[in-house]
Amino acid sequence: MIARKCKIPLKEKLNIINQCDSLSRDYVAQQHLLSPQAVNYIIKNSEKFIKAYNESPSKDSKGVRTEFPLEELEREVSEFVLKLNNSGISVHGEEIRCYALRIASDKGLTNFKASKGWLQNFVKRKGIKSLKLNGQEGLVDVEITKKWFEEIKIELNNYSEYCLLNADETSFEYHNQARQSYIHPDGNTKNVIERKERVTLFFCVSSVGEKFKPLVIGKSKKPRCFKNKQNIIEKVNYRSNQKGWMTSVIFTEWLIEMDGVFRERQQKAILFLDNFSGHSTEYEATNII
Structure with a gap:
């Protein structure tokens, strides 16, 4: 199934919330042509969407994009690396992966794994290089x-x-x-x-x-x-x-x-x-x- 990436109307979000009370989230995601993480994000923020609908029920607002984009996640991770660099703190790969996983968890990206492959592609996309900070070598005749x-x-x-x-x-x-x-x-x-x-x-x-x-x-x-x-x-x-x-x-x-x-x-x-x-x-x- 190819998940659609368009903005979802507020009424459809409420319909998804109601359906998830009796149906599995994976089934609801298939019915609406959405990714599972998009449905999880809607359920996680259900109170916000219900409140928005009650305040303006006649408005067919499409609201915000339900899927937190990977580009936004990588932007935050890139800023994290920059902040540590300017603070004089060294950064290694595991720190970057752990921070990315934390951001993904906060944003509902449950399928994001922060794999070693993602790390290699991420640093290449952002122009981040791995450098040796210091080294000394003595030469003996x-x-x-x-x-x-x-x-x-x-x-x-x-x-x-x-x-x-x-x-x-x-x-x-x-x-x-x-x-x-x-x-x-x-x-x-x-x-x-x-x-x-x-x-x-x-x-x-x-x-x-x-x-x-x-x-x-x-x-x-x-x-x-x-x-x-x-x-x-x-x-x-x-x-x-x-x-x-x-x-x-x-x-x-x-x-x-x-x-x-x-x-x-x-x-x-x-x-x-x-x-x-x-x-x-x-x-x-x-x-x-």
Whole structure:
């Protein structure tokens, strides 16, 4: 059956409402050459149509279109994407599909599925592109790396496996968003960036898997999450600064403590670090190189 897409007279709407009291909506839809969602919309708004007829029964008003058009739905979804873009919030496909389903449910489009195919066609129709928000790639000269490995192997023979240390930072971005975002053609792409609320975690382990107490660097001097959490405080070293990053001052404090650990063990250790500026220090360790 091909559903008609013309406007429906107000009297016919009332007739449909009355028929649905005793007949199935699918049967009524077939009799009036309407789609099932159009009949559902009429029943959902029956009070409005009855009131309009009672206020002006002699007027053969055709009223508004009963089927909420797909174009209108996509316009609202497009505005939703644009709003999030301009607010600096990343948008991924599932968010768009869920929002479209919510709009369809509110408008009585029960047969709308917001499938992956619809999403692909929607972003193509609206000129919305999926872009990677941020990315960094480090390039390493393979030949230089091989030569360095050959040289360092000779030096490592002078140390126990328990004294070969590797340390580095990582960030815990607790407000991290998707790195891929749908961008509206009218959206402000410069405003859509990754959120950088985070703490820095600094770990150190030996080649045999011994894990030393981790260092946590945040912005708050006294985080609320540590309140009455003595068991957590004992397991980490916490430092803070304005940006929550590793600095040479914090690194020096950590190095002095680690140097003391191996001094007590009466061992010499070798520590591998990257060339990050925060790892620079004027402290001359006696048991760590």
